Amino acid sequence: MLSVQNIVKQYAEHRALDDVSLEVERGKIFGLLGPNGAGKTSLIRVITQITAPDSGQVLLNGERLNANHISKIGYLPEERGLYKKMQIGEQVLYLSKLKGLSTAEATRRIRFWFEKLDMGSWWDKKVEDLSKGMQQKVQFVATVMHSPELIILDEPFSGFDPVNAELIKNEILELNAQGTTFIFSTHRMESVEELCDNIALINKSRKILDGPVDEIRDRYRNNTYTLSYAGDLDPLAGQGIFELLESTVTKTGTELKIKLAAGCSTNDVLAILLPRVSVQSLQEVIPSMNEIFIKNVTQTDL
Amino acid sequence: MSKISLIIRREYFSRVKKKSFIIMTFLTPVIFAFFYGMIFYFSYKEIKDSYxxxxxxxxxxxxxxxxxxxxxxxxxxxxxxxxxxxxxxxxxxxxxxxxxxxxxxxxxxxxxxxxxxxxxxxxxxxxxxxxxxxxxxxxxxxxxxTQQQLDNLKSSVSIDVKKLGEAGSEEDSSAGASTVIAFVAGVLMFMFIMLYGVQVMRGVIEEKTNRIIEVMISSVKPFQLMMGKIIGIALVGLTQFLLWIILTLSISTVAVGLFVDKDEAKKMAQTEIRPPGQMSGQEVVKQGPMQNIQKSLANLEVGKILAVFVFFFLGGYLFYSSLYAAIGSAVDSETETQQFMMPVMMPLLFGYALSLSVVTNDPYGQVAFWLSMIPFTSPIAMVVRMPYGVPVWELALSMGILVLGFIGTVWFAARVYRVGILMYGKKASFREMVRWFGYRN
Structure with missing residues (x-):
């Protein structure tokens, strides 16, 4: 649905984006990951037409981005705020009318959303009377009000308390189930890991990694397992089949971290262990996105 | 286009609905009218009672x-x-x-x-x-x-004096009214440009510090947002100006009606001057102190002066407010604006000071001419010159230059603005702003 092609963006001496390309599929949740200052926000600004790229192009549904697409995209920036003196209802109404909704339609939808998110009585309140979490809810509503096809959330969960974060997360999943495509931008992997279908990792203005989350994790699996058992095991027993990385003694027995030798399977490990000890668990260590992220970022930094 | 009008509407109504606006708008004419009425009342009383x-x-x-x-x-x-x-x-x-x-x-x-x-x-x-x-x-x-010669001389002298005095006082009162109008217009213009220009700057800074700017910019173009704000605030200014005029006039009319009944005012007008033979009856009736100014107001083509005032207000406001918008976009908070305010305010202050001194003294001189041509000072200088009469070609030329001037500043400001509003935490400087100006979109 969204195709970012060879985007270059140069600010004076600083190159914010260097030949970045991405594909975001319809109905998926896409994670745009990278440390602070990597160029995530610059890329989002290009997608939301806040700035124009120096070269490259962005296609939405196969069309080059143009003014008509503004109403199809919802954007919740990292630096987000509201007019302090304006009433909440007025404010959301104003923002949705700027996105092209009629007053009647916007009012109807605002009532719907306010009802849904327990904000029914907020219409006449002023922003300065709301807590930060409440303001974020208002901002979220303003972002999704016009039923955009693509919603871009920059650091969506920063500043939310756990309850509201959960609430918003559920709304996101619901919208996603209805077919809305999402792009998350964040430097905190754990917050989006469970939500994202695909990710792209950006560091130092370049994309260094992208693909489906499962695939990437797969790629970074390295035959490492955790094994816990009760009983005594000769340290040399597994020679040739696995390499011992770590060993810790727990209350119920011993926990090992092992790396299988090439060509060996977990069955080979069990074959050795079963006659000697009582095996409690054997589990593959799947690297978290956070680890992959750190690994990649430190690699490119070197 | 409809987006700009939405923005204009928000900027307009959010300001017009403010308590401070309503209080300012309604209180100022009451105060004006009060002083006007007081002056009238006392001068009338003074003349009537003076024996x-x-x-x-x-x-x-x-x-x-x-x-x-x-x-x-x-x-x-x-x-x-x-x-x-x-x-x-x-x-x-x-x-x-x-x-x-x-x-x-x-x-x-x-x-x-x-x-x-x-x-x-x-x-x-x-x-x-x-x-x-x-x-x-x-x-x-x-x-x-000899006494006879003196009598002859006296009568001729006294006729001369009276004639001169008559013509002189006519001119004087008109010049007086012109000066009053020039001053009021100059002060108002200065106030309006400053007040509303700074409001534009505040508005831009508010959007930046509230962090709403990026939300806005994902729906509208920076230029639309800037122009919407500038136009919205201009309409606020015009509303206030219009209300002031209407309120001042109606309140002072009512006040004068309350304090002075008409017959006495007429009598007083006649007692005030000693009518010499040559004066026509019509003039006699009109010669009260206030009637005097009102009469010369009529002579001065108030409509034309008002129209010119509104034009130069809009022009000067656009010229300066877009600069203010650029400044607002470049800073993170109002405290940082000091260093930029000075250079922008200087020409306006300079024009203001010179207009009220040099230009009122010599409304047709070189200084007056140039001040009313340069767009930095022309809004003030021109409205100060207007009551004294300005040749049409000068007026047209000055208007033309001002229009070009504000197109230029708006263009410049828009280019700085679109970069500035998205910059946080950067210490802005004029050099930086010029660099932003050169950025591609």
Whole structure:
């Protein structure tokens, strides 16, 4: 649905984006990951037409981005705020009318959303009377009000308390189930890991990694397992089949971290262990996105 | 386009609905009208009530001609001594004692005006004028002019004086009204541009510090947002201006109606001047102090002046407010604006100061001409010059330059603005702003 092609963006001496390309599929949740200052926000600004790229192009549904697409995209920036003196209802109404909704339609939808998110009585309140979490809810509503096809959330969960974060997360999943495509931008992997279908990792203005989350994790699996058992095991027993990385003694027995030798399977490990000890668990260590992220970022930094 | 109008509407209504706006708008004309009414009331009372009885003690042997009495003043000559009269001063027969010692006619010294209350400036001037006239007459006689010649001369002189005075006072009152209007217009223009220009800057800073800017910018173009704000605030300014004029006029009309009933005002208008023969009856009726200004207002083509004022307000406001918008976009908070405010305010202040001094003194001079051409100062200089009359070609040229000027500043500001609003935490400088100007989209 969204195709970012060879985007270059140069600010004076600083190159914010260097030949970045991405594909975001319809109905998926896409994670745009990278440390602070990597160029995530610059890329989002290009997608939301806040700035124009120096070269490259962005296609939405196969069309080059143009003014008509503004109403199809919802954007919740990292630096987000509201007019302090304006009433909440007025404010959301104003923002949705700027996105092209009629007053009647916007009012109807605002009532719907306010009802849904327990904000029914907020219409006449002023922003300065709301807590930060409440303001974020208002901002979220303003972002999704016009039923955009693509919603871009920059650091969506920063500043939310756990309850509201959960609430918003559920709304996101619901919208996603209805077919809305999402792009998350964040430097905190754990917050989006469970939500994202695909990710792209950006560091130092370049994309260094992208693909489906499962695939990437797969790629970074390295035959490492955790094994816990009760009983005594000769340290040399597994020679040739696995390499011992770590060993810790727990209350119920011993926990090992092992790396299988090439060509060996977990069955080979069990074959050795079963006659000697009582095996409690054997589990593959799947690297978290956070680890992959750190690994990649430190690699490119070197 | 509809987005701009949405923005304009928000900017307009969010300001017009503010309590401070409503209070300012309605209180200012009340205050104006109050002062206007007070001035009218007191000047009317002053003139109506002013009748001073003066007893003259003349010890001077040369000034034998009696001083002329009229409706506002009466001179009676007394043979009593100054000391005796001093004792009677608290009586009801007279208000002041005018003591004329036997002074040297070349150096008239020692004249005293004594009273239980101190004589006001106008009475003082009146008496001094009368005495000076008498001394002049005496000297003329001394130089060999006979009484008859003097009488002949006097009548011709007095006609001349009156004619001159008539024409002069006509011109004076018109020049006076022009100066008043020029001042008011200049001050208003300065105030409006400053006030509303700074409001634009505040608005931009507010959007930046509230962090709403990026939300806005994902829906509208920075240029639309900037222009929407500028136009919205301009409409606020015009609304306020219009309301001020309407309110001031209606309140002062009501106030004048309340304080002064018409017949008396008319009478007062007639008593105020001593109508000489040549004056037409129509002019006699119109010569009250306020009527005077109102009459010259009518002569001055108020409509044209107002239209020019509104045009130059809009032009000057656009010219400056877009610069203010650029400044607002470049900073993170209002405290940082100081260094930029000075250079932007200087030309306006400079124009303001010069307009109210040099231009009012010489509205057709070189300085006035150039000040009213350069777009940095022309809004103020031109409205100050307007009441004195400005050639059409100069007006047109100045308007044209101003239009080009604000197109230029708006263009410049828009380019700085679109970069500035998305910059946080960067210490802005003029060099930085010029660099932003050069950025591609």
């Amino acid at each position: 001073d009885r003066i007893v003259v003690v003349n010890e001077n042997k040369k000034l034998t001609e009696p001083l002329p009495s009229d409706k506002n003043i009466s001179y009676t000559y007394s043979s009593k001594s100054l000391a005796a009269l001093k004792k009677e001063i608290n009586g009801k027969d007279f208000d002041y004692i005018l003591y004329l010692p036997d002074f040297d006619i070349e150096q008239p010294e020692g004249v005293q005006l004594l009273g239980s209350k101190q004589a006001g400036l106008s009475l003082n001037n009146r008496v001094a004028d009368d005495l000076e006239a008498q001394i002049r007459n005496y000297k003329l006689k001394q130089s060999g002019i």
